Amino acid sequence: MSQPHVAVIGAGVVGLACATQLQLRGHPVTVIDPRPPGEHCSLGNAGCLSRASCVPLCLPGVWKKVPSYLLDQNGPLSIPPRYWARIAPWLWQFHRASAPSRVERTADALHALLTVTIDKWRPLAAHAGVPELIRQEGYAFAYESEAAFLGDARGRRLREARGVKIEVLTGGAVREFEPALSPSITHLVWLPEQGHVPNPLRLSQALAARLQAGGAQLLAAKARGFQLGDSRVRAVQTDAGPVECDAVVLAAGAHSAPLAAQLGSRVPLETERGYHVMLESPTVVPRIPVMSGEGKWFATPMEQGLRIAGTVELAGLDAEPDYARADALLEAGKRFLPGLAHGKVTKWMGHRPSLPDALPVIGPAPTIPNAFFAFGHGHVGLTGAPATAEIVADLVAGARPFIDLSPYAPNRF
């Protein structure tokens, strides 16, 4: 008997991983997206496969840091005044999620989803013909003062409690480990089991090409809504007409909320906008990704050069990019990596799809049993994509996923 036809809305890394896993299990698949594969948020991330990212942003006490972040024009967080009223309810839920007992549960849920990333990416990348894009060489957090190092102690405790390997280097040992770094770095926290993808766009493009080679249709159209019958999705309505399907996966990243609402779920999805600068021909490159402990941005060695990526701007989906934030990343990167010179610079802004409790929405739509949600991965979508894909494929098959899905339920808010 032929497998059900699945429509996947969104050709970001999450949608493409879901589509690949479904195709591997024999489903005919149609991927619907008006943009070319991987060219939205999945294009410009820092490339880290953060097995250890069980530390949510909503940590107890993070509020104390917010005023100083906001006062620093180039700091890790920015909220334009016109967006304060709009973002207030989301920030309130973010605050509630920072209660210590909730943080432990969130850390468990993140850990369950993310710790398997490299093991689950390897077969997908090999299937797509790009096994070399999944690297496991570790990454590091670099601090310019003991106070900043100590300020992240809670995160280290959450990681260590979940078995994450951590080594701390100080003084001369920092430069011995990574000679590219500035002498101003006092502490380096090395996480040897982490991974990275030196070209996230190429990974998405390879998945898309493999999907097409396997018979999937990539439809360049925007999904507008659904045709429902007997509480099931019968077709996805798109700019290019209806796409009939037996099941649908909603993986439209930061744009998923209106479509989820049409499927009966109101989720408080926001976007945490982030920026990068991509430097061609850099003269100084760290051998593994290094994050600034103070600035919360990563400097990642990429196939095309050096990428400096990070920061959070709460300004919604429609505002123009503020590339002064990307310029600030470049300046900070030059302080971090003395002597850094480079060729052409490309600036980029992307929309992280973010829920206030730092967990994605993964699971069936509460009242529509053949619709499945896979969005809201925030800072860890590249990392969380392969486990999400396996869960979604299990759900479509009516099988029990490998982890408990209650922390990711769409109706948890």
Ligand SMILES: Cc1cc2nc3c(=O)[nH]c(=O)nc-3n(C[C@H](O)[C@H](O)[C@H](O)COP(=O)(O)OP(=O)(O)OC[C@H]3O[C@@H](n4cnc5c(N)ncnc54)[C@H](O)[C@@H]3O)c2cc1C
């Ligand atoms: C600066 C920065 C650094 C980051 N660093 C990392 C990192 O190191 N590691 C990590 O794991 N994650 C990182 N992330 C997060 C990661 O990039 C995202 O979580 C991930 O890309 C989200 O993938 P997605 O497929 O859900 O969304 P997207 O890549 O945004 O894809 C969603 C797709 O849905 C499509 N779409 C939208 N609306 C519709 C519609 N109506 N119909 C059809 N299609 C639609 C869009 O066109 C898009 O192609 C970073 C993000 C940023 C911004």
